Amino acid sequence: MLIDLSKLLTHEGKQQQVEILSSGDTFSCELGEFSYGENEPVMLTIKHKENQILSIRAEGQVAVWIPCSRCLEPVLVSCPVDYDEEIDMKLSEEERIEALDESSFIQNKELDTDKLLHNEILINWPMRVLCKEDCKGICSRCGANLNQGSCDCDTADLDPRMAVISDIFKNFKEV
Ligand SMILES: [Zn+2]
Numbered sequence: 318m319l320i321d322l323s324k325l326l327t328h329e330g331k332q333q334q335v336e337i338l339s340s341g342d343t344f345s346c347e348l349g350e351f352s353y354g355e356n357e358p359v360m361l362t363i364k365h366k367e368n369q370i371l372s373i374r375a376e377g378q379v380a381v382w383i384p385c386s387r388c389l390e391p392v393l394v395s396c397p398v399d400y401d402e403e404i405d406m407k408l409s410e411e412e413r414i415e416a417l418d419e420s421s422f423i424q425n426k427e428l429d430t431d432k433l434l435h436n437e438i439l440i441n442w443p444m445r446v447l448c449k450e451d452c453k454g455i456c457s458r459c460g461a462n463l464n465q466g467s468c469d470c471d472t473a474d475l476d477p478r479m480a481v482i483s484d485i486f487k488n489f490k491e492v
């Protein structure tokens with residue numbers, strides 16, 4: 318959704334509040350495509366403080382299905398959205414991008430809520446997702462989900478500490 322900021326920028330002290338929802342059914346990024354869970358809208362508040370300075374605040378959470386790092390079963394993870402910045406609209410677009418150090422979600426006095434949400438989800442993306450603390454993972458030989466019972470391979474009786482180590486290696490490979 319694009320929000321036109323030009324009206325706000327002509328009135329100091331003016332504030333606009335909108336409920337925003339992630340568009341589409343999936344969140345896609347370099348890591349892959351992930352389905353959204355049932356999402357509550359994120360509350361976006363834009364205020365023209367003074368002299369072309371906007372205060373932008375987005376609060377809420379976005380639920381995304383992310384595969385467990387060990388067994389790959391999807392887990393519903395809540396990514397918090399907690400954005401609170403002031404943006405000086407007197408700066409040029411390039412200067413703004415530099416100051417915020419992230420891809421700009423404001424272009425030509427329009428705020429792109431999808432980009433804002435996308436950035437926020439990425440920033441709060443969990444380092445590691447587990448379906449449960451003691452997830453046994455999958456057998457490295459036959460691929461069976463060991464939470465659903467052991468398989469016939471020798472490695473089936475994997476020490477949980479080993480599962481953590483193989484987890485770390487998996488994460489290294491992905492980087
Ligand atoms: Zn798991």
Ligand SMILES: [Zn+2]
Pocket residue numbers: 456457458459460461468469470473
């Ligand atoms: Zn096996």
